[in-house]
Amino acid sequence: xxxxxxxxxxxxxxxxxxxxxxxxxxxxxxxxxxxxxxxxxxxxxxxxxxxxxxxxxxxxxxxxxxxxxxxxxxxxxxxxxxxxxxxxxxxxxxxxxxxxxxxxxxxxxxxxxxxxxxxxxxxxxxxxxxxxxxxxxxxxxxxxxxxxxxxxxxxxxxxxxxxxxxxxxxxxxxxxxxxxxxxxxxxxxxxxxxxxxxxxxxxxxxxxxxxxxxxxxxxxxxxxxxxxxxxxxxxxxxxxxxxxxxxxxxxxxxxxxxxxxxxxxxxxxxxxxxxxxxxxxxxxxxxxxxxxxxxxxxxxxxxxxxxxxxxxxxxxxxxxxxxxxxxxxxxxxxxxxxxxxxxxxxxxxxxxxxxxxxxxxxxxxx
Numbered sequence: 448x449x450x451x452x453x454x455x456x457x458x459x460x461x462x463x464x465x466x467x468x469x470x471x472x473x474x475x476x477x478x479x480x481x482x483x484x485x486x487x488x489x490x491x492x493x494x495x496x497x498x499x500x501x502x503x504x505x506x507x508x509x510x511x512x513x514x515x516x517x518x519x520x521x522x523x524x525x526x527x528x529x530x531x532x533x534x535x536x537x538x539x540x541x542x543x544x545x546x547x548x549x550x551x552x553x554x555x556x557x558x559x560x561x562x563x564x565x566x567x568x569x570x571x572x573x574x575x576x577x578x579x580x581x582x583x584x585x586x587x588x589x590x591x592x593x594x595x596x597x598x599x600x601x602x603x604x605x606x607x608x609x610x611x612x613x614x615x616x617x618x619x620x621x622x623x624x625x626x627x628x629x630x631x632x633x634x635x636x637x638x639x640x641x642x643x644x645x646x647x648x649x650x651x652x653x654x655x656x657x658x659x660x661x662x663x664x665x666x667x668x669x670x671x672x673x674x675x676x677x678x679x680x681x682x683x684x685x686x687x688x689x690x691x692x693x694x695x696x697x698x699x700x701x702x703x704x705x706x707x708x709x710x711x712x713x714x715x716x717x718x719x720x721x722x723x724x725x726x727x728x729x730x731x732x733x734x735x736x737x738x739x740x741x742x743x744x745x746x747x748x749x750x751x752x753x754x755x756x757x758x759x760x761x762x763x764x765x766x767x768x769x770x771x772x773x774x775x776x777x778x779x780x781x782x783x784x785x786x787x788x789x790x791x792x793x794x795x796x797x798x799x800x801x802x803x804x805x806x807x808x809x810x811x812x813x
């Protein structure tokens with residue numbers, strides 16, 4: 448779908464003549480600022496904004512008006528998940544490109560000489576060649592904090608599903624198993640009590656600590672492994688070395704950033720250090736897990752269960768070994784996707800774009 452929205456066609460409140468005059472003066476001021484810093488034309492010209500893959504952010508239940516009010520907005524539902532000539536073609540002569548998972552590479556930037564800023568509809572920005580953007584004086588802006596509570600809520604939901612098997616037994620009842628049962632109740636898989644267990648959280652930033660707060664309320668002891676220790680973190684967990692966390696934890700959560708050091712941190716060698724029957728929860732990054740090793744550990748029973756919302760490649764590949772592993776719950780990267788969180792992303796992305804237009808870019812990652 449190709450949706451083209453003009454900024455003046457939105458349902459924003461009409462401005463008074465005084466407000467319109469103020470806007471014109473402000474536009475002229477930031478045009479001169481942008482010309483000096485980013486090489487943009489002066490005169491308050493309306494900027495072109497292109498959203499390359501807007502459907503995941505907004506399938507139709509929220510409004511694009513926060514961005515449309517800032518310029519001449521074109522929204523594409525989808526463009527490409529890998530490098531493609533279509534990306535540069537769709538950006539065209541736009542000054543601002545907005546992306547979620549569509550890559551903006553060196554070749555795309557070279558093919559779009561009018562491009563002056565890139566806004567990412569997410570926290571992660573590895574789909575943009577930030578180093579080359581910096582060379583070209585193109586700020587790349589992300590949305591750093593929008594869904595901490597959502598991701599923490601979903602991590603706990605994954606744990607509870609792995610322990611309580613709600614979904615499995617719901618399907619079983621709807622398939623007629625309870626109707627046919629000779630007992631008043633039954634369970635087809637082991638049910639695990641969470642209270643009194645030990646959870647290890649790898650990566651103890653905002654999300655890791657939010658998960659810890661919920662776990663503490665559930666009478667779970669929390670261990671944390673992190674590059675840095677914080678005073679707030681010490682009130683929620685005991686900081687321990689990685690090997691100690693692996694050896695002591697009944698549940699392991701992954702909330703660390705993807706770096707060369709954490710890439711594949713859940714691998715055969717580290718799984719061997721874990722408790723038998725451990726449950727692993729990952730709604731961080733798929734590449735934190737060596738999926739072949741996890742699948743083998745699930746099949747062999749070393750890992751009692753896994754619950755993941757991410758995969759090494761997304762959409763998940765048909766030959767991903769976790770698809771056929773026992774006791775593995777997989778959901779399609781939706782920890783972030785509540786309507787409330789997506790509305791915050793929209794608002795904060797528009798704030799980033801407006802700050803750029805005002806000559807004071809915020810949340811710049813390069």
